[in-house]
Amino acid sequence: MNSEFMDALTSIEKEKGIDKEVILEAIEQALITGYKRNFNSAQNVRVDIDRETGRIRVFARKEVVEEVFDARLEISLEAAKAINPQYDVDDIVEIEVTPRDFGRIAAQTAKQVVTQRVREAERGIIYSDFIDREEDIITGIVQRQDHRFIYVDLGRVEALMPIGEQMPNEVYRHNDRIKAYITKVEKTTKGPQIMISRTHPGLLKRLFELEVPEIYDGTVEIKSVSREAGDRSKIAVYAEDPEVDPVGSCVGPKGQRVQTIVNELKGEKIDIVRWSEDPKAYVANALSPSKVLQVTVNEEEKMTQVVVPDYQLSLAIGKRGQNARLAAKLTGWKIDIKSQTDAENMGIYNPDGVPADEAVDDNAYEETADFASFFEDDRQS
Structure with missing residues (x-):
């Protein structure tokens, strides 16, 4: 190696962000292995690369002893003092043993090490970028x-x-x-x-963040998402500001925002409902596009009993129970749906005398009715 190689390492350090000293230390360690393999050496050696000129030297490291048993690893005190009178027993003497043709091996090894380190650095950069x-x-x-x-x-x-x-x-x-x-x-x-x-609920959430500025800036918050990819999804949204309509913000003018997301998901139907801390209103909203007459809550079992008009029972349950299943995932509440007639026969619903704390505000449904046209297939079913 020469000064041009050192300059190349400096350029790599700047371009790839790899510490030049780390590369040189790796080359030195690799050259030790290369020396022992190519020259059948069992010596304890050290490789030194001059940081200015790039000159490479190999030194055999030997321990100073009174009596030599292994000349590859030991040197007598007398021989050590001949090199430097300051040496004493247990000191380490370094003797240069650089082979004549070591440059070829050094060049190949250095190329391999640099290539490997650059590859590792690039992988590290890519990992750092994507882990975030x-x-x-x-x-x-x-x-x-x-x-x-x-x-x-x-x-x-x-x-x-x-x-x-x-x-x-x-x-x-x-x-x-x-x-x-x-x-x-x-x-x-x-x-x-x-x-x-492409099926993760997080994809739906991120798509809304991209399409709806109010979600991106925090004006509207996505509280929950439930999804059966490729078929239907529900998303609950909320706005702290009473002047902001979270559902309307997500639907967009003439449904443009939600339609863009539907197109990206190849026609997947999307229910956008208003989140509420009141479980009665939240469950009623979640069962959109079905109209809900009454919600009774069992806090201990985390269960709700819902009454819907007879003609909307199949709509509330959905195809193969999908609407009810998605609503349960969205709200975190178990949902038991009864038709109005069944509920009256069971004595759990009285249309003329519904207790005030169990009645559902009609506005809860109306807030989701603006974009009901997206679900014509379900209405027809």
Whole structure:
């Protein structure tokens, strides 16, 4: 190696952010191994690289002893004093043993070490960048797929989307541009491994943050999300300011904001409901687009009993129980739905004398009615 090599290391230090001294120490350690392997040496050696000129020297390290048993590791006191009168027993003497053709080995080793260190540094930078983006949304390009993953190019690294994280109603083709949610970033021997998802509820939340300025700036807060990817989702929103309509903010003018998200999710239906600290109002909202007549709360069992009009029973329950299931996930309350007729027969609902604390405010439903057109399929069912 020479001064030009040292200059190259300085450039790498500036461009890649790798400490030059760390690289040199790694090269020295690698050269020790290379020396012993190529010259069949069992000596205790030290490699020194001059930080200015790049000159490499190999020194055998020997312990000063009274009587020598292994000449490769020991040197007699008499021989040591011939080198320097100051040496004494147990001191370490260094004797240069640099081979003539060691430069070739040194050059190859240095190239390997530098390449490895640069690769490790780049992986470290990529990992640092993406670990901060865990639980965030990212855009990538589909590259290929096999029976386990879809491989998505994120620019400097390839992300993996497992089969279970792919939306059932989507077909992924080469060069398709998709948005996905980063679920996990891990360090591996081959570099950072980034796992992404199209089914995670976090993807829906992040899409609303991108499309709705009021959510991004904190005016409107997403309280809860429940999702059955590719089919239907519910999202509960809240605004501290009574002048702000959280549902309307998310729907957008003529439904443009929510429609953009629906398009991104390939037609997935989305219910946007107003969050309430009152479980009666919250559960009633969550069962949108069904109208709710009464909600009775059992705090101990975290359960609610809901009464709906007879003609809306199937709408409240949803296809294969989906609407009720999503509402339960959204609110965290178990929901038992009864038709008005069944409730009257059981004596749990009296349309002429509903207790005030169990009645549902009609406004709770009206707040979600503005965007009911998104769910025409459910009404028809």
